[in-house]
Amino acid sequence: MQVILAGRLIDGTGAAVQRDRALYVEDGKIQGIGPAGDTPSDAEVIDLSGLAVLPGLIDCHVHLVFSHTDNPLRDVLAEDDQQLLLRGVASARQALGTGITTVRDLGGRGGVTFRLRDAIERELIAGPRIFAAGSPITITGGHCNFLGLEADDEAAVRTAARRELKSGATCLKIMATGGRMTPGTNVGIAQYSVAEIRAVVDEARRAHVTLAAHAIGTAGIRNATAAGVNTIEHCSWLGPTAVVEFDESVAIQMAEQGTAAVPTLVPVKQAMAATGGKVSEGLREHIALRAEILRCLRRMAALGVPIVAGTDAGVAWTPFNSLPGELESLVSEVGFTPMQAIQAATGSAARTLGLDGVLGALVPGRTADLIAVDGDPSIRIDDIRSVRMVVKGGKIVVENAVVLDP
Numbered sequence: 001m002q003v004i005l006a007g008r009l010i011d012g013t014g015a016a017v018q019r020d021r022a023l024y025v026e027d028g029k030i031q032g033i034g035p036a037g038d039t040p041s042d043a044e045v046i047d048l049s050g051l052a053v054l055p056g057l058i059d060c061h062v063h064l065v066f067s068h069t070d071n072p073l074r075d076v077l078a079e080d081d082q083q084l085l086l087r088g089v090a091s092a093r094q095a096l097g098t099g100i101t102t103v104r105d106l107g108g109r110g111g112v113t114f115r116l117r118d119a120i121e122r123e124l125i126a127g128p129r130i131f132a133a134g135s136p137i138t139i140t141g142g143h144c145n146f147l148g149l150e151a152d153d154e155a156a157v158r159t160a161a162r163r164e165l166k167s168g169a170t171c172l173k174i175m176a177t178g179g180r181m182t183p184g185t186n187v188g189i190a191q192y193s194v195a196e197i198r199a200v201v202d203e204a205r206r207a208h209v210t211l212a213a214h215a216i217g218t219a220g221i222r223n224a225t226a227a228g229v230n231t232i233e234h235c236s237w238l239g240p241t242a243v244v245e246f247d248e249s250v251a252i253q254m255a256e257q258g259t260a261a262v263p264t265l266v267p268v269k270q271a272m273a274a275t276g277g278k279v280s281e282g283l284r285e286h287i288a289l290r291a292e293i294l295r296c297l298r299r300m301a302a303l304g305v306p307i308v309a310g311t312d313a314g315v316a317w318t319p320f321n322s323l324p325g326e327l328e329s330l331v332s333e334v335g336f337t338p339m340q341a342i343q344a345a346t347g348s349a350a351r352t353l354g355l356d357g358v359l360g361a362l363v364p365g366r367t368a369d370l371i372a373v374d375g376d377p378s379i380r381i382d383d384i385r386s387v388r389m390v391v392k393g394g395k396i397v398v399e400n401a402v403v404l405d406p
């Protein structure tokens with residue numbers, strides 16, 4: 001039996017902060033929670049009584065094999081799968097050191113993220129739990145076609161989904177619009193019909209995995225929502241030209257279905273900071289519309305659309321320690337309370353990824369994935385940057401802010 005003493009406990013359910021609690025952990029799972037003070041004498045004690053303890057963070061959108069340099073496309077085109085795997089090893093370690101104990105990887109190549117996930121599970125290397133889509137499904141020449149999974153009609157997308165699941169995918173991703181990383185694609189125009197996306201929804205449900213749809217533009221958001229995907233990535237409501245075209249009826253449908261948005265706010269913020277505003281034309285266009293996009297997000301939140309935290313880590317200027325920056329944006333730009341931002345990377349994120357009851361909250365029955373930080377991030381979200389310890393499945397994996405080898 002382990003006893004973890006928490007000075008402040010933020011349990012990830014949205015409940016108020018509890019003071020001086022003891023978490024009882026056995027076989028990597030939380031067995032019970034009580035007041036600190038009556039610790040059994042034979043227990044292994046982890047004393048975090050001077051710190052705030054919260055669930056291990058979940059980043060719902062990463063690309064572990066992307067380089068997060070000024071030009072990740074150049075790097076992924078130039079590098080072979082072995083080089084991508086080495087990048088992934090470093091990325092996973094950085095994420096864990098940031099307090100991220102679970103990631104959903106929404107695009108790699110050649111099954112590299114499956115190998116990475118398996119090596120972490122076997123404790124060969126340090127890293128978070130990985131739910132991996134493998135290669136995203138896209139149209140011929142479409143967004144991220146260089147990741148190798150092009151499919152152009154209903155039968156083809158179905159086969160693509162089955163192939164990816166067979167080779168080890170534990171979630172799926174479909175590109176519902178073009179993307180800024182892929183020249184020649186259009187972010188404001190749909191890549192797939194409702195029927196085509198629905199075929200992938202069917203396959204995801206059959207395999208009990210979730211389906212993410214990349215959709216920057218409104219046309220793709222509309223089709224993906226009608227098809228019943230689990231999450232809409234980016235969700236920027238852009239029209240075919242450089243205008244914002246919010247569709248309230250689609251947002252209402254998202255809220256009714258529980259389709260979550262993963263707005264990935266941090267890459268643009270960090271690109272602006274890193275380049276002093278000297279960004280590509282497409283990104284400049286996006287930045288000009290950012291205030292309007294944020295207004296859409298605030299409206300979605302008011303309508304009850306779940307909004308969860310994902311960084312798109314791996315894309316330009318976005319390393320694997322960017323999740324605190326995303327949570328700060330949810331507070332400062334979308335108007336979340338710090339506690340709501342924490343929810344977006346813990347309890348709500350777990351629910352969105354189909355992991356309710358397993359991860360994302362420090363309550364009896366769930367896996368003991370937790371972090372300890374200085375201060376109180378439920379008051380000051382920036383405090384989430386000061387990670388002192390990370391525990392994954394009851395094991396200390398980061399101590400004194402240093403990632404341990406397994």
Ligand SMILES: [Zn+2]
Pocket residue numbers: 061062063106107312
């Ligand atoms: Zn992405």
